[in-house]
Structures are given as C-alpha cells and as structure tokens.
Amino acid sequence: MTNRSQAQYLRIFNENTTYTRWQSYYIGTTVTWQSASWSYHPFNADGLIGGTSGSDVGVSIEVPATSTAVQVFTDALSSNRLCQLLIYEFNSSRQQVSPPSNQLLIGSYVGEVTGISGSFSLLQVQLGSSLAPVGAQTPPRKYTNYLVGAPIRL
Amino acid sequence: MNVRFNDPLSLLPYQTGLLVTPLKEAAARGQSSLDSKQTAVVLGEPIPIVFCRRLSNVGGVFVSPSATEGRFSNNASTNELTVRLQLVLSEGDLPQLQIRDVFQRACRVGTWKQSYDSRTEAWLPGNVITSVAGKKFWNCPYYCGTGGTYDNITTLSYLNTHADGDETWDKQVHCFVRQGMKVTRILDDTLGPSNNVVDLALYLIRQSSRFPEAMLDLDAMESAALFTNANGFFYNGLFDQSNNLEDWLQGISRNFLLRVSDKNGKKAFKPRLPVNDNGTIKTTTISWVFTFTEDHILPDGFEIEYISLAERKPICAQMLWRQQPDDDIGIIRVMQVRFSNEAANGPFEQIDLSQFCTSENHAVKVGAYEVARRKYVTHSLRLRIKPDAFNSTLTLGDIVRVRLRRETEVDEVSLHDFLYEVERINKTISGIVELDLIHFPINASGQSILAVLVNNASGTGVLLPTGRSNFECDDPDRREDPDPLPTDPQPPPDPPDPPDGEEDLPDDEDPAPPGPDVPNPPDPAEPNPPEICGGTGGEGRPLPGDEMEVCGGTEVCDGMYNEWYLCPGSSTEINPSCTKVSQGVAVKYINANNSAGLRVFVRGRCPDPSSPDGYGPPTDSEGTPPIGGDDGKDWAPTPNPTSATRFRINGGAAAPIGEIRSELLDFLSTTGPIIYVKRGTFTPYDNPALIYYGWVWVRYTAPNGTVVNVSSSATGGYIDNASLGGLGINPKPWGGSVTNLDTGQPWPFS
Numbered sequence: 001m002t003n004r005s006q007a008q009y010l011r012i013f014n015e016n017t018t019y020t021r022w023q024s025y026y027i028g029t030t031v032t033w034q035s036a037s038w039s040y041h042p043f044n045a046d047g048l049i050g051g052t053s054g055s056d057v058g059v060s061i062e063v064p065a066t067s068t069a070v071q072v073f074t075d076a077l078s079s080n081r082l083c084q085l086l087i088y089e090f091n092s093s094r095q096q097v098s099p100p101s102n103q104l105l106i107g108s109y110v111g112e113v114t115g116i117s118g119s120f121s122l123l124q125v126q127l128g129s130s131l132a133p134v135g136a137q138t139p140p141r142k143y144t145n146y147l148v149g150a151p152i153r154l
Numbered sequence: 155m156n157v158r159f160n161d162p163l164s165l166l167p168y169q170t171g172l173l174v175t176p177l178k179e180a181a182a183r184g185q186s187s188l189d190s191k192q193t194a195v196v197l198g199e200p201i202p203i204v205f206c207r208r209l210s211n212v213g214g215v216f217v218s219p220s221a222t223e224g225r226f227s228n229n230a231s232t233n234e235l236t237v238r239l240q241l242v243l244s245e246g247d248l249p250q251l252q253i254r255d256v257f258q259r260a261c262r263v264g265t266w267k268q269s270y271d272s273r274t275e276a277w278l279p280g281n282v283i284t285s286v287a288g289k290k291f292w293n294c295p296y297y298c299g300t301g302g303t304y305d306n307i308t309t310l311s312y313l314n315t316h317a318d319g320d321e322t323w324d325k326q327v328h329c330f331v332r333q334g335m336k337v338t339r340i341l342d343d344t345l346g347p348s349n350n351v352v353d354l355a356l357y358l359i360r361q362s363s364r365f366p367e368a369m370l371d372l373d374a375m376e377s378a379a380l381f382t383n384a385n386g387f388f389y390n391g392l393f394d395q396s397n398n399l400e401d402w403l404q405g406i407s408r409n410f411l412l413r414v415s416d417k418n419g420k421k422a423f424k425p426r427l428p429v430n431d432n433g434t435i436k437t438t439t440i441s442w443v444f445t446f447t448e449d450h451i452l453p454d455g456f457e458i459e460y461i462s463l464a465e466r467k468p469i470c471a472q473m474l475w476r477q478q479p480d481d482d483i484g485i486i487r488v489m490q491v492r493f494s495n496e497a498a499n500g501p502f503e504q505i506d507l508s509q510f511c512t513s514e515n516h517a518v519k520v521g522a523y524e525v526a527r528r529k530y531v532t533h534s535l536r537l538r539i540k541p542d543a544f545n546s547t548l549t550l551g552d553i554v555r556v557r558l559r560r561e562t563e564v565d566e567v568s569l570h571d572f573l574y575e576v577e578r579i580n581k582t583i584s585g586i587v588e589l590d591l592i593h594f595p596i597n598a599s600g601q602s603i604l605a606v607l608v609n610n611a612s613g614t615g616v617l618l619p620t621g622r623s624n625f626e627c628d629d630p631d632r633r634e635d636p637d638p639l640p641t642d643p644q645p646p647p648d649p650p651d652p653p654d655g656e657e658d659l660p661d662d663e664d665p666a667p668p669g670p671d672v673p674n675p676p677d678p679a680e681p682n683p684p685e686i687c688g689g690t691g692g693e694g695r696p697l698p699g700d701e702m703e704v705c706g707g708t709e710v711c712d713g714m715y716n717e718w719y720l721c722p723g724s725s726t727e728i729n730p731s732c733t734k735v736s737q738g739v740a741v742k743y744i745n746a747n748n749s750a751g752l753r754v755f756v757r758g759r760c761p762d763p764s765s766p767d768g769y770g771p772p773t774d775s776e777g778t779p780p781i782g783g784d785d786g787k788d789w790a791p792t793p794n795p796t797s798a799t800r801f802r803i804n805g806g807a808a809a810p811i812g813e814i815r816s817e818l819l820d821f822l823s824t825t826g827p828i829i830y831v832k833r834g835t836f837t838p839y840d841n842p843a844l845i846y847y848g849w850v851w852v853r854y855t856a857p858n859g860t861v862v863n864v865s866s867s868a869t870g871g872y873i874d875n876a877s878l879g880g881l882g883i884n885p886k887p888w889g890g891s892v893t894n895l896d897t898g899q900p901w902p903f904s
Binding site: 004006008015044045046047051058059080082087089104105106107108109110111112127128129130131135137138139140141142143144145146147148149150151152153154 | 191192193194195196197198199200201202203221222223224239242245279295296297298299300301302303304305306307324358359361362364365366368369393394396397398399400402415416418419420421541545546550577578579580581582583585590646656
C-alpha cells in the first residue's frame with residue numbers, strides 16, 4: 001500500500017551564497033539531500049507553482065515566528081535574496097529516517113521574498129516576482145542633464 | 155492549508171490573454187508624420203529604443219529623431235542659412251545607417267554623420283545669425299543646447315543649408331533604420347541587431363534591474379524565440395512609450411501568438427499554439443500526457459465556465475501592419491480576416507500591429523488566431539484532484555484529457571470528453587492538486603483546430619505602391635546609395651556640471667533598536683499611587699526611627715486607609731514576604747530601628763460602603779529605598795553629617811550609660827565628620843560576655859541640625875549587624891576575631 005507523503009525543502013540564496021537550507025519533514029534532524037545538509041525548521045508551503053503571469057502566481061510559506069525565521073526572511077526581503085521551494089513526494093510506508101533516494105520532485109518554485117505578514121507568533125511569507133504590476137519601468141533610460149545637457153528649445 | 159485560487163474561473167480566459175478586446179481603436183501607430191516641425195528632446199522623456207532587423211526585404215523602422223543641440227548661422231551676403239542638429243537616434247549601439255535612408259521631410263538631403271556613446275562632430279551649439287540688409291531675418295532658436303555625454307546612445311549630426319527665405323529649415327528629419335540596436339540574440343548567441351521580440355523582452359527585463367536572472371526560464375525563452383523566428387513573427391519597431399513592463403510583456407506577447415507564463419517561479423514566453431521541435435506550428439495529431447477521470451477528481455472538484463456570447467460572436471479582424479519598401483517610406487496596410495460567410499458586414503475589431511509588424515503573413519496569422527479562438531475555444535475548467543502519477547510530470551502548457559461519465563438518463567451514458575491545456579497548477583501541502591484548464595479544440599483527425607487555421611492562413615502577397623513618383627527633392631544619387639554614414643565621435647563641448655548629475659546618499663547607517671525606555675504618560679483614568687514621605691536621609695532615604703507618611707496631595711482619596719508594609723530590600727512591590735506593620739485611616743509608620751535594609755510600602759484603600767470591610771480595591775505605592783541603604787551597610791542616610799560629635803561604648807546593662815570603656819576606644823574613631831572602624835586595631839576584650847551585652851552609641855548631627863543617636867539598644871541589648879550598619883557579620887560579633895568586623899569599609903555616615 002502506498003502511503004504518499006510530501007517533504008518540503010527551502011533554500012534561501014543569492015548568486016554566490018546559500019544562506020539557509022531548511023526541511024520541515026524530518027523533525028529535529030539535519031538530513032543530507034543532494035550533497036547538502038538541510039536542517040529542520042517547521043514550515044508549510046503551498047500555492048501556485050505555475051500559471052499565467054499576473055494572475056497571483058506565487059507560493060505562500062507559513063513559518064513560526066522564531067527569532068531565526070524573522071531574521072532569515074527579513075534579511076531575504078531586504079537583500080533581494082531568492083527563495084527556492086522544493087516539494088518531494090515519496091512512499092513513507094518505508095523508512096522515515098532520511099530522504100529516500102527515489103523520492104520524486106513534484107514541485108519547484110523559485111521566487112523573491114515579496115512580502116512578510118502575520119502575527120507575533122506566525123509569519124506568512126509570500127514568494128513571487130518583484131516585477132511590479134504598476135509603475136513605468138520601460139524604456140529603462142530617460143533623458144538627463146548628464147546625458148544631453150540642457151537640450152535645445154525649438 | 156491555504157487555497158490561493160481567489161480569482162473566479164470566468165476570469166481565466168482574460169488573465170491568460172485568450173480574450174482581449176481593444177478598449178479603443180485609433181489611427182495606426184506605425185504612421186509617421188513627414189512634414190512636421192523638428193522636435194526637441196525634453197528631459198525626463200524615455201530614450202527611444204530602435205529595435206529591428208531587416209531581412210529578405212522585410213523589416214526596418216522609420217524613426218523621427220529628436221534634437222538635443224543646434225547651431226544656426228547664415229552667410230553675411232547671401233543670407234544662406236546653415237543648420238546643424240545633434241540628434242538622438244536610439245539607446246544602445248546601432249550599425250551605421252545608409253546614406254539613402256536619411257531624410258528631411260520626405261527628401262534625402264543634408265550631410266549626416268553617426269556616432270555611438272558620444273556626440274557626433276565637433277561643432278558648438280549656438281545661434282550666430284546676423285541680419286543681412288534686404289534679406290529676411292532667420293528667426294532661429296536662441297536656446298541651442300549645451301551638450302552631454304550621450305553614454306550608450308547612438309547620435310546623429312545633421313547639416314543642411316537653406317537658401318534665403320527657405321521655410322523648410324525647421325522641418326523634421328527622419329531615418330529609415332534597417333538594423334536596430336545591437337543585443338545578444340538568444341538564438342545564435344551573437345551580438346547584433348535583432349527582430350525577435352524575445353530578445354527585446356529579455357533586454358528590457360534585464361535593464362529594468364528588478365528581475366533576478368535566476369528567475370528567467372531561458373530555455374523556454376529560446377523555444378519561444380524559435381517559434382517566432384520560424385513563423386515569421388518579427389518585431390521591427392520604435393519603443394519609446396513609457397510602459398509598465400509586465401503590461402507590455404502581456405500585451406506584446408499576444409501579438410506574436412505568445413503568452414507570458416510563470417513556471418516554477420520563472421518567467422518565460424510560451425507559444426499559444428502547439429509547436430514542433432523546429433519551432434513551426436504543429437499541425438499533426440495532438441497527444442495528451444494524462445487523462446483525468448472520475449477516479450481522480452475529488453468531490454465538488456469540477457467547475458466549468460463557458461465563455462460568454464459577447465466573446466464568442468464572429469468578428470472581422472482588421473489587422474493593421476506596415477508595408478516597408480526597400481527604397482521608400484513605409485505605408486500602413488489593413489488586412490481583414492474573417493471566416494467565410496461570417497461577419498461580412500462586421501462587427502469589426504481593429505488590431506494595430508503597425509508599430510512593429512512589417513509582414514503581411516504575421517498580421518494575417520494573428521488575425522486568424524483571434525477569429526478562430528472565438529469560434530472554437532468554448533470553455534475553461536477547474537479541477538481538484540488527488541495526486542497520482544502525473545504529480546511529478548505535469549507541467550504548465552501540457553495537454554491533458556478530461557473524460558467524465560455523465561449518467562443522467564436511463565440506459566444512456568454521455569461523456570464530457572475534451573482536451574485541455576494546463577494554465578495553472580496549484581499544489582497544496584495536503585497533496586490535493588488544483589488545475590485550471592482551457593479548452594483545446596481538436597478536429598476529427600486529432601489536430602489542433604487553431605493550429606491548422608493559423609498555419610494555413612497567409613496574406614495575399616500584394617504590395618501596394620507608395621503613391622510617390624517624384625523624387626526630385628532628393629539630392630542626386632542619394633536614393634540608391636547604400637554607403638554607411640561616416641562617423642565622427644567627439645567629447646562633449648561643455649561637460650555637464652556636476653559631472654555625474656547624481657547625489658549619492660551615504661549608506662553607513664545601521665538600523666538600531668530605540669534607546670532606553672521612555673516612560674509612558676500616566677493614564678488619567680487610573681489613580682496615581684500614593685507616595686511616601688518622611689525619610690530624613692539623603693535624597694529622602696528613610697532611616698530607622700523616621701516617621702513615614704503619605705505625602706500630602708498624593709492620597710488616592712480623602713480618608714484613605716493606609717496599610718504599611720516592610721518588605722525585603724529586593725522587593726519591587728508588596729508581596730507575601732512583606733510584613734504588614736501598621737494600618738489605619740491616615741495612619742503613619744515609624745521605622746523600627748532594626749529595619750535597616752528593608753523597604754517601606756503603603757497600600758491605600760478608599761472608603762467603599764459596598765465593600766465587606768468598607769474599603770475598596772488597593773492602590774500600592776512604590777517602595778522606598780532600603781532603610782539605611784541598599785544592603786543595610788549604608789546605614790547612615792546623611793551623606794556628609796555636620797558633625798559626628800560623640801561616641802561611646804556602654805559596658806552593659808549594669809553599667810551606667812556614658813561609661814566609656816577605654817580598652818575599646820581604638821575600636822572606633824572619627825576622622826572629621828566620618829566615623830570609621832579601624833582596620834586591624836581591634837583588641838579582643840578579655841571578657842566577651844560583657845561586650846556581648848554592651849551597647850554601642852554613636853551620636854551625630856545631620857546637616858539639617860537634627861541630632862541622631864544610633865545605638866544597639868533596639869537589637870535586644872547586643873550589637874548586631876544592623877546596628878553596626880551591616881559591618882558586623884555575626885549577631886554576636888565580639889567573639890574576639892577581628893574578621894567578625896569587616897573594617898575594610900567605612901562605617902559610612904557619608
């Protein structure tokens with residue numbers, strides 16, 4: 001009989017550095033997966049893994065508002081760090097000690113921490129794109145005095 | 155569990171860009187006004203991007219560059235006017251224009267040069283027009299510009315002369331750009347002009363600096379670029395209108411039969427039609443990746459929304475595009491696309507591609523898609539399903555089949571059996587998967603109906619004449635001259651000051667928490683606690699023997715019932731370790747002599763006839779400082795007594811008060827107003843029992859003139875720790891050991 005389980009992994013990183021690797025399935029344990037160590041930290045994530053841009057695509061993470069979590073996510077928000085969520089599925093009727101080598105990746109999401117809200121004890125972290133749906137961004141450059149001086153008046 | 159599907163299913167076709175109706179119809183945006191007045195750059199305007207690549211006589215864009223600098227001079231005798239203009243052609247680096255492609259009005263005239271990343275030619279801006287007798291005065295601009303750095307900008311220098319009285323001197327100059335701004339093309343990874351809208355989108359996304367590279371799905375972008383390239387959907391246009399990037403991506407993608415999608419958090423373009431590996435439209439039988447049946451769908455997990463009649467009615471799509479001859483100015487064309495025998499007399503829906511579309515086939519195929527999707531795409535679906543084998547394989551854009559039995563009639567089973575394209579995937583922590591699907595119509599052969607219609611749609615191939623037959627206003631031989639414009643980059647004549655035009659704010663502030671607590675203002679609804687007065691020591695510190703009372707005006711009420719407590723020195727409030735020492739209406743309390751080190755509290759209660767004991771809830775004061783000091787050692791409250799005039803040691807209960815035992819004189823001494831216990835000079839008395847019952851008397855005069863006697867009498871007749879200001883560490887300190895008196899500290903009357 002299949003006992004379908006999901007394990008979620010969270011990585012916060014930028015171009016050069018991985019700051020945090022968390023997993024929420026193996027309680028109180030640091031596990032090794034894909035040659036990296038993932039420490040335990042409770043969190044839940046769900047949301048739109050894929051969709052049409054602009055239709056509220058994004059992932060929401062619920063995490064206890066521990067000092068560590070507050071620090072990790074506020075740093076990520078302030079420093080434009082990326083957050084990668086990996087969701088694996090496996091048969092948990094077998095061992096539950098470490099990630100099984102044959103677990104299947106059923107969801108993957110890379111986003112920026114676009115918002116944090118919640119209560120004193122629970123944080124809800126929104127992952128998505130910082131590409132604002134309002135505001136002019138293109139063409140990217142505008143005429144300035146530096147570029148063209150004081151232009152001719154015709 | 156969070157379910158993030160907040161949008162009604164009916165919005166799905168609009169959000170995916172399947173249904174988009176123009177909000178207004180206007181003149182073709184690709185049209186250029188030829189005989190207008192020369193325009194000038196205005197600070198704050200976007201710097202235009204000329205994005206095009208003319209291939210096989212298709213493409214290119216006609217632009218009207220604005221001026222930043224000018225120089226106007228005339229001949230002192232003939233009054234011939236010489237006009238020089240510095241023009242901004244585009245952001246970025248453009249290959250050199252051809253001599254045949256530069257105009258003033260509709261005429262190929264003047265002398266041109268082109269540079270990148272600098273201004274072109276060395277002339278200085280200014281107006282040096284002089285008045286010539288008998289000639290018309292040239293009324294040229296006086297504010298002629300100052301020059302700038304033109305960083306990463308392609309500039310033109312235009313020179314032309316005008317005979318006396320020529321009124322065309324201030325007319326707009328134009329350029330036909332065959333090869334636009336250089337970018338790194340995604341398909342061949344080469345730096346050069348591009349006509350692929352995906353290249354333009356990537357350039358804009360990267361330049362906006364708001365989107366990490368890790369969130370771009372470059373593989374999908376490359377597939378989309380291959381699709382537009384293979385099907386002849388090219389961008390040849392001027393990008394100069396301020397836009398929201400997301401809006402622009404959504405809008406422009408539809409005109410290239412693409413759509414913007416977020417897959418696994420990564421942004422990408424995706425073709426709206428099935429495609430082959432080489433990017434061409436797939437017109438063969440469509441296969442699907444998974445079939446959903448009753449076994450997969452959860453209870454209440456099926457929701458369907460049919461597209462409204464208004465979005466289904468047949469229309470005639472009027473597609474505006476731009477025909478671009480090789481040797482002349484482009485003209486706007488209109489192609490009407492409709493199904494046979496439908497919408498012959500409208501309604502008409504205009505779709506303006508003229509700003510960037512120079513291919514008739516491109517316009518026709520987009521039009522075919524618009525009218526076909528109205529006819530054949532009928533509904534959208536939302537499913538809630540349990541996880542299964544698809545869970546690790548299903549991705550955005552996959553084609554799936556939904557086959558459900560509908561048993562509503564006796565002896566007859568019908569089927570809801572359609573193909574769909576996956577538009578959204580929502581995965582929850584519970585394992586439930588939610589899918590938003592849009593109908594994917596196929597014909598009897600299993601081909602995508604839309605793909606077949608779009609693939610087969612093509613233009614007439616007819617090229618309209620431009621209507622121009624006279625080219626006499628062109629300078630000789632210009633029309634066929636493909637030579638590139640010369641270049642002449644020059645530094646700015648007058649570098650802008652400040653040089654960078656920027657104000658860099660210092661970034662050396664580390665956020666810090668606020669400083670020490672600032673007490674909140676008292677709540678006026680709460681009674682102020684009573685305060686304790688009567689301490690005669692320094693700063694109002696109470697001493698043994700002081701009479702403590704509630705300070706006048708701080709009573710909670712008239713007739714307040716006072717309860718006095720002595721609490722341990724560490725107490726911050728009245729607690730079970732405190733001892734009630736006195737109580738009564740307006741009663742005071744006199745500190746006991748053995749109370750050193752304790753704190754005094756008063757609890758005030760107001761008369762309340764409804765209370766069993768006649769008094770209401772208590773209001774507690776803050777504690778006083780410890781009597782005689784924080785730890786009992788600082789026994790004397792007077793920081794600097796006027797005098798410590800007398801001391802004696804009484805020999806015991808039987809001895810008369812005042813008897814001074816000379817053998818103990820070296821035990822105590824005075825130094826000025828401060829009384830010390832000498833270190834190491836104590837000589838044990840040969841009869842400790844006598845001392846055991848002895849009294850120590852010290853008398854000093856406080857600064858306020860009060861004469862204070864401190865004695866061990868209150869300790870029951872022997873000298874204890876408190877009565878010696880805590881110096882003694884044994885309640886019977888006279889056992890003969892000098893260590894019983896820690897004489898390292900002053901017996902501080904200071």
